[in-house]
Amino acid sequence: MALLRDGRLTEDPYLRVPEGAPLPPGPALIDLARVLAGEVAGGRTAPLGVLLPPDAAVDVLAPWLPDLALIVLRLPGSRDGRAFTQARALREHHHFRGELRATGHVLPDHLTMLRRVGVDSIELPATADPVAFLAAARRIDIAYQPSLDGGLPLGLRRLRLETA
Amino acid sequence: MNVILAPERPAVPPHARTYRYDAIDREFLDQRIGEFGEQIARRLCGELSEDEFKPLRLMNGIYLQLHAYMYRIAIPYGVLNAAQLRQLAMIARRYDRGFGHFTTRQNIQFNWTRLEDVPEIMRALAAVDMHGIQTSGNCIRNTTTDEYAGADPEEIVDPRIYAEIIRQWSTLHPEFTWLPRKFKIAITGAPEDRVAMRIHDVGLIARRDAAGAIGFEVWAGGGLGRTPLLSARLREFLPEEELLAYLEAVLRVYNAEGERANIYRARIKILVRDQPAEFRRKVEAEFARLPRGRYRLDPAVVAGIARHFAPPPFAAATPVPLPDDPALRVWAARCVRPHRQPGHASVTISLKPIGGIPGDASAAQMEAVADLAERFSFGEIRVTHSQNLVLAHIRQADLPAVHAGLLAAGLATPNPGLVTDIIACPGMDYCALATARSIPVAQMISARAAELDRMHDLGELHLNISGCINACGQHHVGHIGILGVDKRGAESYQVTLGGEAGDQPAIGDLVGPGFAYERITDAIETILRRHLALRRQGERFIDTYRRVGIGPFKEALYGPAA
Amino acid sequence: MSAPPKPRPLTAPSVFTANRLRDGRVVWFGAGESWLEDIAAALIVAPAAADATLARARLGEARQEVIGVYAVEVAPAPEGPVPVRIREKLRLAGPSIAAVPDAWRMAS
Numbered sequence: 001m002a003l004l005r006d007g008r009l010t011e012d013p014y015l016r017v018p019e020g021a022p023l024p025p026g027p028a029l030i031d032l033a034r035v036l037a038g039e040v041a042g043g044r045t046a047p048l049g050v051l052l053p054p055d056a057a058v059d060v061l062a063p064w065l066p067d068l069a070l071i072v073l074r075l076p077g078s079r080d081g082r083a084f085t086q087a088r089a090l091r092e093h094h095h096f097r098g099e100l101r102a103t104g105h106v107l108p109d110h111l112t113m114l115r116r117v118g119v120d121s122i123e124l125p126a127t128a129d130p131v132a133f134l135a136a137a138r139r140i141d142i143a144y145q146p147s148l149d150g151g152l153p154l155g156l157r158r159l160r161l162e163t164a
Numbered sequence: 165m166n167v168i169l170a171p172e173r174p175a176v177p178p179h180a181r182t183y184r185y186d187a188i189d190r191e192f193l194d195q196r197i198g199e200f201g202e203q204i205a206r207r208l209c210g211e212l213s214e215d216e217f218k219p220l221r222l223m224n225g226i227y228l229q230l231h232a233y234m235y236r237i238a239i240p241y242g243v244l245n246a247a248q249l250r251q252l253a254m255i256a257r258r259y260d261r262g263f264g265h266f267t268t269r270q271n272i273q274f275n276w277t278r279l280e281d282v283p284e285i286m287r288a289l290a291a292v293d294m295h296g297i298q299t300s301g302n303c304i305r306n307t308t309t310d311e312y313a314g315a316d317p318e319e320i321v322d323p324r325i326y327a328e329i330i331r332q333w334s335t336l337h338p339e340f341t342w343l344p345r346k347f348k349i350a351i352t353g354a355p356e357d358r359v360a361m362r363i364h365d366v367g368l369i370a371r372r373d374a375a376g377a378i379g380f381e382v383w384a385g386g387g388l389g390r391t392p393l394l395s396a397r398l399r400e401f402l403p404e405e406e407l408l409a410y411l412e413a414v415l416r417v418y419n420a421e422g423e424r425a426n427i428y429r430a431r432i433k434i435l436v437r438d439q440p441a442e443f444r445r446k447v448e449a450e451f452a453r454l455p456r457g458r459y460r461l462d463p464a465v466v467a468g469i470a471r472h473f474a475p476p477p478f479a480a481a482t483p484v485p486l487p488d489d490p491a492l493r494v495w496a497a498r499c500v501r502p503h504r505q506p507g508h509a510s511v512t513i514s515l516k517p518i519g520g521i522p523g524d525a526s527a528a529q530m531e532a533v534a535d536l537a538e539r540f541s542f543g544e545i546r547v548t549h550s551q552n553l554v555l556a557h558i559r560q561a562d563l564p565a566v567h568a569g570l571l572a573a574g575l576a577t578p579n580p581g582l583v584t585d586i587i588a589c590p591g592m593d594y595c596a597l598a599t600a601r602s603i604p605v606a607q608m609i610s611a612r613a614a615e616l617d618r619m620h621d622l623g624e625l626h627l628n629i630s631g632c633i634n635a636c637g638q639h640h641v642g643h644i645g646i647l648g649v650d651k652r653g654a655e656s657y658q659v660t661l662g663g664e665a666g667d668q669p670a671i672g673d674l675v676g677p678g679f680a681y682e683r684i685t686d687a688i689e690t691i692l693r694r695h696l697a698l699r700r701q702g703e704r705f706i707d708t709y710r711r712v713g714i715g716p717f718k719e720a721l722y723g724p725a726a
Numbered sequence: 727m728s729a730p731p732k733p734r735p736l737t738a739p740s741v742f743t744a745n746r747l748r749d750g751r752v753v754w755f756g757a758g759e760s761w762l763e764d765i766a767a768a769l770i771v772a773p774a775a776a777d778a779t780l781a782r783a784r785l786g787e788a789r790q791e792v793i794g795v796y797a798v799e800v801a802p803a804p805e806g807p808v809p810v811r812i813r814e815k816l817r818l819a820g821p822s823i824a825a826v827p828d829a830w831r832m833a834s
Contacts (some may be wrong), residue, residue: 057420079219079302081342085419088339093453107432109203110222116338132211139199142192144335145408154188156468157332165798209788228728230817233750278749521823592813593821596728601816603823632731653811686807 003101004133005121008100012123014049014070023048029072032056040067049099054082058089065096073119075104084117091118091148108136116147116161171562173291177543179476180245181314183328183469193290196297196336200224201283208280223303224488225296226282229596235277236299238333241309241327242270242547243349249545251292253530259285264530265513268587268638269348270308270547271299271444275594292559303341304334304415307349310358311512311548314473314573315556317504321353321370321378326407329461331358333408340415344422345430347415347591348387351380360549360665361395362386363641366414371401378404384414385436387441388635390669393433396440398447404466406451409459413451417443476542476557481507484560492567495578500563507560511541513553513570514577514585520610521603522588523551525575532573540566550626552580562597583613583625583692583705587638590656591631591648598631600655601681602649605629608685613692620696625705626665627688641665644691645672646684657684659691661717662709673714676722687721694720729796730813736776737771738799741768741807742783743817744792752817753792761792765818766806 003012016030023039029049040048045100050061061071071090073083082140083102084139090096102114103123111133114122124130141161143151151159176184185193190267200220207217227234237252244252249691252272256264259281260274267273277285289295298305309323310316330349334340340347349358353370367383379401386395402410414432423429436443483506486496499512513533516522525533537545537555540562545555558566571574579585586609589595591602606629616622628642632649639645645660657679660672679687692705694717699708709717719725728745738766742755751796753761754768759782762768776797780789786792809815816822 039458078216079342079422081302081339081419082424084339084342085416089416092455107216110342113336113338113341129211130171130208139202140192140195140336142188142195144192144332145337147338157462158188208790214787214793228745228750230728230813231750231752231820232745278751280748593816595824597731598813599731601812601822605820607823655812 001126002124002130003121004124004130007134007137009124009130014047027069029070033059035064035068036060040064049101052086054080056086058086058094061090062094065090065098068096068098070099070101071096072101072103074122075102075106075110078105078107078110080105083119084113087114087119088117088148108133111137112140114159115127116143116149118148119144172311172553174247174251176247176292177245177538180537181324181473181476182243182245182248182293182542182544183331183472189293192335193293193295196224196295197283197286197290200286204279204282217716219301219342221279222301223298224282224286225299226277226279227300227596229275229594230592231594233275233279233282234594235274235282235296236267237272237274237287237294237296238299238306239294239547240331241270241307241313241324242311242549243313243324244545244547246538246543246545248292248294249290249530249534249537251294253527253534255285255288256527256530263524263526265590266525266547266551268549268551268589268636270549271306272345272547273590275590290365297335302343302345302347304337304343304347304349307334307351308332308359308364308549309350310352310354311546311554312358312501312510312556313353313546314475315503315505315508315510317502318353318356319354319504320372322470322473323351323353323368323370324473325458325466326353326368326370326380327351328469328472329407329466330411333411335448337415340419343415343419344424345427346608347418347432349411357666357669358549359682360638360641360669362669363388363392363638363665364395366411367717368407373401380404380407382410382414384447385433387433388638388640389430389431390428390633391431391433391437391637392640393437394669394671395433396436399446403678405461405463406456408461409454409456410447410451412454412459416450417446419725421446475505477543478505478508478557479559481505481559481561483507486560489564491571492564494574496563496565498578498580498582499576500558503557505557509558509560509563511555511558511563511566511570511578512548513555513575514579515552515575516579516610517574517577517583518579518584519607522606525553529573529575532569532575536566536569550580550585552585579617581624581626583617583622583627583644584610586610586627586629587642588629588637589631591629591637595631595636597634598648599633599650600631600657602629602631602637602646602648605646605648605657605681605684607690612685612689616689616692616696622692622696623704628663638665639663640671641669642672643704643709644688646688649678655681657681657687659684659687659721661691661714662706664706675714675718690720691717728794728817730741730811733796736773736799738796738801739770739772739807740776740797740799741765741770742779742795743798743814744783744786744795747790755779755786755795758786761786764806765776768807770800770807790819 027047047069216487275502350364369381382399395442541555592598630637630639641663663672
């Protein structure tokens with residue numbers, strides 16, 4: 001699947017590992033249940049990513065965060081914003097330093113806000129128009145509240161956002 | 165080729181206390197207009213499907229209604245200046261059918277807009293620092309406040325300052341733009357609740373502690389609709405600097421845990437009702453955990469916003485008695501209230517002419533109000549949550565002139581707070597969600613009740629009409645509430661009694677089976693007459709109802725119980 | 727959407743309505759896949775044919791002409807089909823109240 005990251009399209013290096021299948025040698029993306037069952041341990045050096053369901057409390061991942069390179073958050077519908085709270089909690093409360101990715105019903109109109117809550121990359125839907133996605137991120141660069149992104153203070157809690 | 169000229173920026177009345185946009189606010193609005201204009205273009209050529217476009221247009225205030233697109237324009241906490249009101253009048257004329265409708269959330273709606281005109285309308289709105297951002301959709305909506313802010317003699321804290329702070333904080337908030345459902349906040353700073361605080365998702369009462377420091381009583385989980393519920397108190401005194409951090413905590417819990425699958429259970433009120441202790445615990449846990457520094461409301465920011473709402477330059481004025489004009493005195497008894505500044509008063513403008521459409525104003529009437537505001541009230545107008553207008557700062561000496569101006573414009577009906585001051589949603593005549601008409605019912609009841617009121621002086625009586633279960637007319641909290649439903653293809657009107665939106669809030673009691681469109685006016689007359697027969701000296705309808713209960717009214721309507 | 731809150735199965739002859747995308751105005755599905763403001767020109771179909779016609783009418787959504795296509799039950803009348811339900815009568819005729827745009831309303 002195509003990834004949008006840092007304003008560019010890239011290939012996804014992670015392999016989505018089906019339930020029950022052994023971990024491949026390279027970057028692997030597994031279900032939450034496998035992480036909670038302890039599959040993270042065991043001296044593995046290749047990056048490991050987890051799929052976090054929209055209704056999961058991010059706190060459950062806390063013990064394994066140092067071993068996770070990637071957490072994939074899902075928008076089950078384009079109006080379901082739980083991933084935004086999950087992303088922000090992972091960054092703000094847990095200081096997660098790995099990659100946060102959004103998948104599912106992602107629209108270009110989500111992009112700026114996803115970045116503001118700490119999401120690094122988007123899985124582009126198969127039918128997506130990359131041009132629309134790339135253009136969307138630059139539209140609005142004034143924010144009325146602090147979030148996890150950086151910005152130049154503009155007075156009265158407003159910020160000039162750093163562009164991608 | 166269509167050349168769209170940038171509209172001129174009209175001069176703002178210098179002493180009107182509306183938040184003054186600076187270059188940054190205007191740049192943001194320009195960016196937003198550019199973004200939505202592009203989204204409209206992508207929609208019109210098919211690049212965006214309706215499913216993808218719908219949440220975007222809702223976030224900018226565009227509804228699809230029965231006959232046309234409806235544009236809901238934000239009037240932040242109900243405060244307008246004369247230049248803005250004149251621009252709304254121009255928009256009503258040029259892009260609509262010459263009138264607008266003021267809503268129970270202090271916004272204005274235009275019923276006949278065209279999607280292809282919206283980019284131009286947006287530019288006309290931006291020229292007076294207005295927009296339709298977040299007036300719809302599952303986001304934080306217009307924060308509403310007291311229409312007498314800055315004028316009420318009893319006011320403790322001016323709520324507009326914090327309403328503006330909340331407005332800015334909630335504008336395109338990255339985490340709270342795709343909530344389970346809409347989110348409505350109301351704030352008051354006076355002892356009397358004029359904002360229906362208890363039926364909001366979050367209600368705030370601004371007050372001072374013993375040392376005089378400002379803080380907030382915080383309530384959450386109120387709402388009407390299918391499941392009417394009054395809010396519960398979360399905090400007794402939240403210090404000012406923690407306001408935004410605490411709101412963050414509440415919204416985070418709601419965003420994470422609010423029901424997503426079933427829209428009828430998706431408001432925060434369901435969370436608060438179903439797990440009150442757990443909800444409180446989660447909010448407090450989130451509040452304790454978040455980095456307070458990042459979300460701290462800096463007193464310097466409060467001071468910066470407060471400057472926009474400093475008292476206008478009141479003329480020194482001594483109290484002046486009203487001239488001995490009967491019509492003027494009748495009007496003043498309902499429409500004039502005391503002001504904190506000696507020699508001044510606040511005027512309520514009724515948008516409920518007898519037999520008229522509640523909350524509607526023609527373009528000419530809007531201009532008349534703008535003129536009066538400019539001449540007599542520092543160019544400032546407020547929209548009330550009961551769909552009327554207020555000129556907050558009138559010198560008593562000017563009251564006769566204001567009255568004359570209102571009379572000439574058909575805006576001097578002396579009925580605020582009376583039975584004919586009906587709160588009604590647009591209903592099935594306009595709204596795609598409605599199950600019954602509400603406006604003609606309001607008109608019929610207004611005409612009938614006006615007669616009774618003339619003869620018997622019914623006194624304070626709040627009558628609310630909703631055209632469907634969504635309860636935009638807030639019928640649950642009317643002293644008399646009417647809900648229009650569909651009964652086997654015909655309009656049927658259910659009556660509730662004993663609701664109250666203010667300091668003794670209550671959800672009304674259903675009195676019995678509904679009444680057909682042809683019978684509802686008679687039913688209301690029956691209720692009013694029973695009240696007249698039962699009331700004691702000085703009792704309002706709600707007082708009588710609380711004393712005698714629903715029984716006598718049930719009996720009057722349906723006959724003695726078998 | 728401007729479709730009714732609770733759509734029901736059709737039991738009477740029906741026409742199809744929608745809102746025009748660019749201006750939101752009410753239109754009716756007519757011959758030749760056209761969308762017209764005059765209901766007298768609307769195609770009337772029996773309940774059995776409704777699904778097939780709805781699919782054709784929905785093509786108007788795909789062509790970015792209209793949004794929110796739905797069926798409206800009608801009764802025949804000399805001047806053209808008349809919607810059976812009040813809501814759709816209002817949709818056809820406009821609001822049942824007279825707005826009074828620029829006239830002063832009477833003070834009480």
